Structure formats: C-alpha cells, structure tokens
Amino acid sequence: xxxxxxxxxxxxxxxxxxxxxxxxxxxxxxxxxxxxxxxxxxxxxxxxxxxxxxxxxxxxxxxxxxxxxxxxxxxxxxxxxxxxxxxxxxxxxxxxxxxxxxxxxxxxxxxxxx
Amino acid sequence: xxxxxxxxxxxxxxxxxxxxxxxxxxxxxxxxxxxxxxxxxxxxxxxxxxxxxxxxxxxxxxxxxxxxxxxxxxxxxxxxxxxxxxxxxxxxxxxxxxxxxxxxxxxxxxxxxxxxx
Numbered sequence: 001x002x003x004x005x006x007x008x009x010x011x012x013x014x015x016x017x018x019x020x021x022x023x024x025x026x027x028x029x030x031x032x033x034x035x036x037x038x039x040x041x042x043x044x045x046x047x048x049x050x051x052x053x054x055x056x057x058x059x060x061x062x063x064x065x066x067x068x069x070x071x072x073x074x075x076x077x078x079x080x081x082x083x084x085x086x087x088x089x090x091x092x093x094x095x096x097x098x099x100x101x102x103x104x105x106x107x108x109x110x111x112x113x114x
Numbered sequence: 115x116x117x118x119x120x121x122x123x124x125x126x127x128x129x130x131x132x133x134x135x136x137x138x139x140x141x142x143x144x145x146x147x148x149x150x151x152x153x154x155x156x157x158x159x160x161x162x163x164x165x166x167x168x169x170x171x172x173x174x175x176x177x178x179x180x181x182x183x184x185x186x187x188x189x190x191x192x193x194x195x196x197x198x199x200x201x202x203x204x205x206x207x208x209x210x211x212x213x214x215x216x217x218x219x220x221x222x223x224x225x226x227x228x229x230x231x
Contacts, residue, residue, distance in 0.1 A: 042205055042221030058218060105159035
C-alpha cells in the first residue's frame with residue numbers, strides 16, 4: 001500500500017491563479033479530509049468527505065472547493081489563490097468516520113502564494 | 115466548541131532523560147478520543163499514542179505514556195529515555211467519538227521538542 005499520497009510536494013502560485021492539490025489513498029478508506037497547517041495554529045479542517053459523492057465544510061472552507069467522485073481520490077481546488085492561503089496542506093483518511101481507527105496523513109503540500 | 119491548548123511552545127530535554135509535554139482541552143462531551151501526534155522535519159504526521167476517554171487506564175506505547183485526567187481535562191505526554199529521534203513538533207489532538215458532522219480532529223498549537231546529546 002502506498003497509503004495517502006499528495007501531489008505536488010511544493011507549489012508557488014501568483015495571486016488570482018487557480019490550482020488543484022491532489023490526494024489519493026489506496027486503503028479503501030471511507031473518510032477523507034483536508035487540513036491546513038499554519039505556524040502557531042496547529043492543523044485546521046478545511047473540508048471533509050464521508051464517502052464518494054458526499055462532502056462537507058470544515059472549520060476554514062472559504063476559498064476552497066472539493067469533490068469526491070471515487071473512494072480513492074479527494075482533490076482540493078483553490079479557486080483564486082490569495083496570500084492568506086500560503087500554508088502547508090495535509091490530506092488524511094480513515095476507515096470510517098465513526099471509528100476509533102487511526103487517521104493516516106499524507107506527506108503534505110507546501111503552497112506559497114505571492 | 116472544542117479547544118485544545120498546548121501552553122509550551124518549546125521544550126528541551128537531555129538525551130536519555132524524561133520530559134513531559136502538557137495539553138489541556140475544553141469540551142462538554144463525555145465520550146471522545148485524545149491523541150498525540152509527532153511531526154518531524156519531514157512534515158509527516160505520525161500518531162504516537164491514543165487514549166479513549168471512557169478508559170480510566172492511561173495509555174502506554176513503549177517509551178511514551180500519557181497522564182489522562184478527565185475531570186481536569188488534562189492530557190500530558192511523557193517521553194522516557196529520550197532519544198535524538200524524538201526531536202520533533204508534538205501536537206495534542208481531540209476528536210468526539212461517533213460524531214456525525216465530520217469527526218474532525220481539533221489540534222493544539224504544538225510543542226517543539228529539542229533533544230540535546
């Protein structure tokens with residue numbers, strides 16, 4: 001198993017550009033989520049999905065879109081990048097959203113918006 | 115809303131000694147999970163230890179153990195026989211058990227641990 005994979009590892013965008021951060025998992029996990037990590041603030045939930053075709057907002061959803069057309073993939077779209085979106089982004093997955101099972105994190109994407 | 119607070123932005127310990135990282139949380143729920151995650155310079159988030167709130171016994175994983183005080187809403191991590199590889203950012207996190215609205219992990223701000231040789 002590759003676990004949770006994210007691409008790209010690093011990205012630089014100009015203000016106003018759009019892009020998609022890719023996330024995939026090969027563990028057949030139902031639950032997937034996106035977090036952003038900013039200095040001194042821990043990780044904060046952006047969006048999550050409890051299964052294919054089902055997504056919902058987390059704590060900081062503004063400026064981001066998600067979709068879940070398959071169990072494996074959960075891309076995060078930045079519609080019009082802003083400097084405030086400079087952060088490290090983590091994708092995570094877990095077997096089910098009700099369980100006590102461990103949440104697996106991807107390696108992260110460092111995004112800089114200039 | 116649930117909050118998690120780590121009041122120690124930085125800690126240091128000598129190799130082979132013991133260090134305790136503090137975490138407090140605020141919740142009105144009675145059934146939840148608490149976690150400690152380690153984030154080394156590689157950025158990978160690694161689960162160190164997990165505690166179910168309904169269990170009175172403190173969780174232990176090799177050199178890592180917790181002191182879970184439910185009434186005080188305190189969840190500290192003790193690292194015994196510290197090793198150079200323990201140097202990392204440590205995050206305390208909380209999750210409601212069985213939550214239907216996203217089952218989010220709520221993280222503290224993190225504690226940067228330095229291990230001195």
